[in-house]
Amino acid sequence: MTDVRESSPETAAFDADYFQWASRLNEVTSRYANQKRAAEAELEKARETLQDGIRKLQDEYQERVQKLKAIAKEQQRAIRRELEFHIDDLHLLRLTDEVSTKEVAGSHEQDEEPTSHNDENAAQQQTPAESTGYMQLRSSKRPREEVAPTDVEGHSRKRRTREPLAERPVPQKESRVRKSIEFKDVFGEHFIVQFPHGSDNWYILYCKKHDFSFGINPIIGAKNHLGGKPHGMLHGNGEMAVQKLGIRVLNCNAEKASQSNAVFRYVIKPSPAKQSRAHQVGKQTAEQPQHVEDVAQTETGPHGHKAAVDFSSGVDAVRESRQDSVSDDEDVGV
Numbered sequence: 001m002t003d004v005r006e007s008s009p010e011t012a013a014f015d016a017d018y019f020q021w022a023s024r025l026n027e028v029t030s031r032y033a034n035q036k037r038a039a040e041a042e043l044e045k046a047r048e049t050l051q052d053g054i055r056k057l058q059d060e061y062q063e064r065v066q067k068l069k070a071i072a073k074e075q076q077r078a079i080r081r082e083l084e085f086h087i088d089d090l091h092l093l094r095l096t097d098e099v100s101t102k103e104v105a106g107s108h109e110q111d112e113e114p115t116s117h118n119d120e121n122a123a124q125q126q127t128p129a130e131s132t133g134y135m136q137l138r139s140s141k142r143p144r145e146e147v148a149p150t151d152v153e154g155h156s157r158k159r160r161t162r163e164p165l166a167e168r169p170v171p172q173k174e175s176r177v178r179k180s181i182e183f184k185d186v187f188g189e190h191f192i193v194q195f196p197h198g199s200d201n202w203y204i205l206y207c208k209k210h211d212f213s214f215g216i217n218p219i220i221g222a223k224n225h226l227g228g229k230p231h232g233m234l235h236g237n238g239e240m241a242v243q244k245l246g247i248r249v250l251n252c253n254a255e256k257a258s259q260s261n262a263v264f265r266y267v268i269k270p271s272p273a274k275q276s277r278a279h280q281v282g283k284q285t286a287e288q289p290q291h292v293e294d295v296a297q298t299e300t301g302p303h304g305h306k307a308a309v310d311f312s313s314g315v316d317a318v319r320e321s322r323q324d325s326v327s328d329d330e331d332v333g334v
Contacts, residue, residue, distance in 0.1 A: 014052075022322045031293070033092045043164075047185070050141040089215070089216060089217045089220075093215070093217065093220065093221055093224060094217060095215075096214055096224070154327055177245075179247045179248065180247065180248040180249070180250050181204070181248075181249060181250065181255055182245055182249075182250050182251060183249050183250060184250045184251075185232060185249045186204055186249060186260070187263065188260055188263035188264050188267060189264070190204035190205075190213050190218075190260075190264065191204070191213070191214075191215065191216045191261055191264050191265075192204065192249055192252060192255075192260055192261060193205070193218055193219060194254075194257065195219070195238065195239075195242050199224065200253075200297050201248060202248065202249040202252040202253075202257055203246040203247060203248055203249060204218065204240055204246070204247050204249060205218035205219065205221070205222040205241065205242070205245045205246055205247070206245060206247055207222075207225060209230075209247055210225075210230065215268070216261075216264070216268070219241055219242070221237045222241035222242075222244070222245045222246075223236065223238065223240075223241045224246070225245075226240070226241060226244055231244075248329075291296070293304070305333070
């Protein structure tokens with residue numbers, strides 16, 4: 001006997017709901033699996049893109065580091081070259097301070113001697129003290145002072161009527177004295193500088209009171225010299241140094257100044273030596289005949305080719321002039 005159970009309407013409705021929810025669950029599960037696979041694929045792509053970006057950033061960083069290292073090395077080489085170039089300048093400034101101290105001590109000793117004021121002024125005007133060391137200047141190369149021309153009509157011998165007192169011109173309180181020197185008189189003897197930069201004004205800096213100049217860095221040397229006790233510790237800029245100790249060079253331009261400075265650099269010695277400067281130049285020229293043109297081309301910049309031709313003749317002229325000065329001093333007994 002077979003037991004057949006007839007389903008009730010409630011059971012049939014429950015079964016229908018069960019199958020409906022089961023199908024929906026399967027659909028949601030399938031959709032979730034598809035979305036998960038898509039999300040994992042997108043995540044993998046994003047991870048690869050991010051890794052590529054990181055690698056690119058690392059490569060760019062390494063490239064920039066290498067460039068910065070190269071720039072730093074180049075700057076270090078440039079700084080070393082500048083330091084090597086300015087070692088002589090620092091040495092010259094030290095020697096300038098030493099010479100200034102010696103000259104001031106000598107001037108104080110001379111002031112203590114029992115001489116009259118007029119005799120001292122006459123001695124200073126006629127025979128100024130010669131400085132010792134490589135900064136010594138020959139008295140024949142001393143800069144000359146040019147006084148502004150006066151009114152020629154004022155010295156005329158012609159008779160003329162006297163003008164009323166109110167109409168007479170008032171004389172100036174200060175006489176205008178222009179300190180200048182010709183280029184040919186300072187060629188190779190001083191370092192010529194342009195001031196202000198870009199102008200047509202060329203100067204040498206020279207202290208007439210202590211009788212010396214300031215090497216290849218005249219503006220810095222002059223400022224340091226004016227800042228010492230002999231000049232009352234005057235502190236200022238390059239304009240003040242040029243106003244106080246500057247002597248304008250007439251008939252000079254950039255090419256001439258470059259040629260003269262090349263001769264000056266070649267002839268000047270870094271420290272006082274037993275031999276005269278002229279003998280030392282002759283010795284160096286005889287041992288190294290090709291060095292003259294090299295120095296001229298190096299020191300004169302854009303005018304090096306033309307300066308190389310005039311440089312050797314300028315050195316010979318300075319050498320002969322200084323040899324004559326040395327022989328004259330030996331004859332006189334200086």
